[in-house]
Amino acid sequence: MRILILGGDGYLGWPTAMNLTASGHQVAVADNYLRRNICREENSEALFNVSNLHDRVKIWEKISGHKIDVYIGDLCEWDFISTLFTQTKPEVVIHYAEQPSAPYSMLNRNAATLTIKNNISVTTNVIFAVKEYTPDAHIIKLGTMGEYGTPNIDIEEGWINIEHKGRKQKFLYPRQAGSLYHTTKVMDTDLLWFYVRMWDLKVTDLMQGPVYGLHTDENQGNEDLFPFFNYDELFGTVVNRFIVQAVAGYPLTVYGKGGQTRGYLDIRDTLQCVKLSMENPAQKGELKIFNQFVETFSVNQLADKVQKTGKIFNLDVQVKSLPNPRKEAEDHYYNPAHTGLLDLGLRPHYLTDDALAQMMETVLKYKNNIKKSSIFRGVKWQ
């Protein structure tokens, strides 16, 4: 299949590109290096240097024999996306091209505005480009479990049937996000759902939990093919960040009570989920929604696991509770459904001691790169 990956330079975009070429698909990637630029501006550089897309594509081709076409440009610009769709004529569009950090989106007005403008404009342009150039293409959009927030009832998979005063209606499950970034994903959902109904688009929305890991079947631990690995407060997701903190001897930063519970997954499971979604596409006029994670942990549970794994490497991992800079429930009900992808054949990788140890071993090689000052800066939600 002809696949276009938007945000192909990213933590998930690049591994997806390798994974899908390894499966024999024809892949093009597009990116404007927004994430790299923001990281540099905020002095939040990744744990190790990652080559640019052109260079990584050459390395991957040399190793695997698979080609990936690279398009560099801003998907907010119609000229760029129009050329991109005309040249690549995708059958599947995988849309990762968003400013992906919750703390960054809460940093200040400029960061908030960038997040809103980028995320909403790219999604709008994707919708219009598909309508105009490839109306039968399947859009796979990365949403987030964070769209749901932490309601006091079970979180269903995208939709909920409501019975009210003796009548029934199926609705999008009500969303109530905990950061501006997550709110832009809710707004994306609103837009996509509207145009699915109006224009019979085919859309799958993957409500993904926080992802961790570096190793995939394609990179085989080859660091030249690794994705970004951020460990700072802005761009490091919690599992990756805790492992770096453990290695750096920086106490694990638990916010408040540490009961914040989320659904997590290994980066290899993201690849599986995206591929399964591709192989089981939404029909015309269908918005398919999957909750994409494999197990839930509280922050305290994660801290315990990382602490335990640290012992294997003789690391004395401390845990420190900090006043919560975010405005969120620190102790809450959390029971989200996640059977859709399992039913399609997802075989989960769990966050075992071995998995944690493998990550920690990798991070230890880059111990000298860790800048402790990047780990915590206390971006306040309020």
Next chain:
Amino acid sequence: MRILILGGDGYLGWPTAMNLTASGHQVAVADNYLRRNICREENSEALFNVSNLHDRVKIWEKISGHKIDVYIGDLCEWDFISTLFTQTKPEVVIHYAEQPSAPYSMLNRNAATLTIKNNISVTTNVIFAVKEYTPDAHIIKLGTMGEYGTPNIDIEEGWINIEHKGRKQKFLYPRQAGSLYHTTKVMDTDLLWFYVRMWDLKVTDLMQGPVYGLHTDENQGNEDLFPFFNYDELFGTVVNRFIVQAVAGYPLTVYGKGGQTRGYLDIRDTLQCVKLSMENPAQKGELKIFNQFVETFSVNQLADKVQKTGKIFNLDVQVKSLPNPRKEAEDHYYNPAHTGLLDLGLRPHYLTDDALAQMMETVLKYKNNIKKSSIFRGVKWQ
């Protein structure tokens, strides 16, 4: 009170400005004439010429003795809104400053992009300006009943309590809008609700139905003080448009079965509702939502009413069903709650024969201005 009206040049903005100065409030209006410019570009001019804000303010001052401060600029620009808030220090911000037309938002990619960018950017800037300059100000935001769509269960007033698998949660009532314009209002709601929770803003969201009418207590039928009156497919709301069609001898354009039912209100009731919301402000951290309409009609019922009123003026009003250019339910359940504003003291003006006759009499004076070619252009939703 110091009141800032955003979108003060508009169909509702200008009457609100007069109304609130007449009540002794200190009012500033801001506008960039976006609506006028779009109308000109699309050859959708209003029924009669409306003076610019500076000129209308002078006329109003001469007649009433009340001053209104005028600020012309684009609220998407931070520089402008920042100066505006610094100079006016509003205690109440009434936010009408959106591209307000559903058909325009469905016209083409440029119109869609303008609608999204304008509406989301203005709302974002309003949120940040209030946070930065006037954190205690009460934001009164014009939403729309169209955010809810036409679900098969009763529409509650903004919120719904869901009982699910033995647990309970209060959510924003699920929204599912029927045009891009309405979808941007859903996205506004998402943004406002997020920042209400994070920053303890005070927000009232008025889910308004289609408004009709020209006469208010302030203009007393004086055409120099009338608001815009659009009758074209893009910017004319259905009651106003049907009256013009009746006067012009243009068969009333009923789309499909004509069972589309909505909640309507007289422009004087909009003024009452906004004032009541102002006098009963949301508290810090509260998003207050009212469904703002006074009675429901189907399009067929409206056509019948206009046809009947036409007889008073010896107009032979025809009704013509057209293939529906929109994608919408033409026959549906519709039972929205609307007690909140009544409980605060709203005294509704209903769409009586007299009310219709008064409007028709006014429109008859401008019969020669009507451009029949503007009435229907068949903007397709698909």
